[in-house]
Amino acid sequence: MLVNGRWTDDWQPVQQADAQGRFIRQTSGFRSRLGAANGGVFPAVAGRYRLYATYLCPWATRILIARRLKRLESVIDVVIVDPRLTAQGWAFTGDFDTDRDPALGASHLHRLYTHSDPTYTGRATVPVLWDTVSETIVNNESADLLRIFDEDFDALTEGTPRLHPPALATAMADTEGWLYRDFNNGVYQAGFASTQQAYEEAVDRVFSALDRLEQRLAQHDWLVGRQLTATDIRAFVTLARFELAYHDLFRCNLRPLSAYPAVCRYVDRLLAIPAFAASLRPEHIKAGYYSIARLNPTGIVPKGPALETTALRRFARAG
Numbered sequence: 001m002l003v004n005g006r007w008t009d010d011w012q013p014v015q016q017a018d019a020q021g022r023f024i025r026q027t028s029g030f031r032s033r034l035g036a037a038n039g040g041v042f043p044a045v046a047g048r049y050r051l052y053a054t055y056l057c058p059w060a061t062r063i064l065i066a067r068r069l070k071r072l073e074s075v076i077d078v079v080i081v082d083p084r085l086t087a088q089g090w091a092f093t094g095d096f097d098t099d100r101d102p103a104l105g106a107s108h109l110h111r112l113y114t115h116s117d118p119t120y121t122g123r124a125t126v127p128v129l130w131d132t133v134s135e136t137i138v139n140n141e142s143a144d145l146l147r148i149f150d151e152d153f154d155a156l157t158e159g160t161p162r163l164h165p166p167a168l169a170t171a172m173a174d175t176e177g178w179l180y181r182d183f184n185n186g187v188y189q190a191g192f193a194s195t196q197q198a199y200e201e202a203v204d205r206v207f208s209a210l211d212r213l214e215q216r217l218a219q220h221d222w223l224v225g226r227q228l229t230a231t232d233i234r235a236f237v238t239l240a241r242f243e244l245a246y247h248d249l250f251r252c253n254l255r256p257l258s259a260y261p262a263v264c265r266y267v268d269r270l271l272a273i274p275a276f277a278a279s280l281r282p283e284h285i286k287a288g289y290y291s292i293a294r295l296n297p298t299g300i301v302p303k304g305p306a307l308e309t310t311a312l313r314r315f316a317r318a319g
Contacts, residue, residue: 065276146230
């Protein structure tokens with residue numbers, strides 16, 4: 001990680017843990033908005049910004065999906081980093097159909113962080129929204145970037161679906177609260193737990209969340225209201241990785257995802273939407289997660305699961 005702008009240690013998946021061995025996620029360090037929301041420092045104009053992302057990371061994939069749903073492909077360029085985590089974190093290799101860094105010619109993403117803040121301390125994470133004019137990171141918080149893409153580019157996204165409809169704000173906040181705590185972050189707390197107690201607490205919450213999802217989706221097409229929202233994006237990115245990584249590597253194996261038929265039908269419906277299918281790269285997901293030496297010291301990547309036997313079978317048929 002970076003300490004006062006210097007790389008000091010090999011990349012580690014766990015930023016912090018509490019006394020009971022529970023994984024604690026790092027908070028994001030760059031939180032600016034675009035346009036009037038930030039006093040016009042970063043105007044919401046086409047061609048000025050780049051999104052740095054990876055198909056491995058669920059938080060980054062949220063923003064890749066939102067970019068397509070909001071039809072911002074011609075407005076915001078994308079740079080994809082290698083999914084395999086190195087001793088210095090995210091790298092620009094050009095392998096796996098990924099990109100070299102067009103901003104600084106950097107070998108690793110952390111160079112963009114120290115260019116933006118020479119005294120930065122913390123991990124260099126994705127997603128990142130980069131301003132090509134001032135050569136700085138605008139925002140590296142996925143929750144903010146969902147809103148930036150949904151709201152700050154309003155003048156350029158007319159006719160696209162609103163991902164945060166005001167009428168559903170309270171219901172979305174309530175659902176996203178337990179969804180993040182128990183499922184999106186819960187799988188990581190299970191995978192990176194350092195005590196049996198912390199692991200069992202986390203994995204129980206993961207499957208409690210799946211039970212809640214199944215109950216809701218057995219009666220409704222969407223998680224909140226009667227339309228696709230950002231809440232569905234948040235659920236999808238974890239569900240899409242469940243059988244590819246979390247079930248085995250993170251030991252979230254209390255039940256298979258096939259035990260939740262309504263959830264599997266929901267994943268199938270979302271994959272019928274091009275923005276979701278285009279943002280899924282199973283080979284990146286497996287290569288990235290199984291490159292985490294703490295969890296998989298040998299680096300062996302499993303051949304399976306066969307996608308046609310999982311909730312991703314629509315993607316397998318399309319491929």
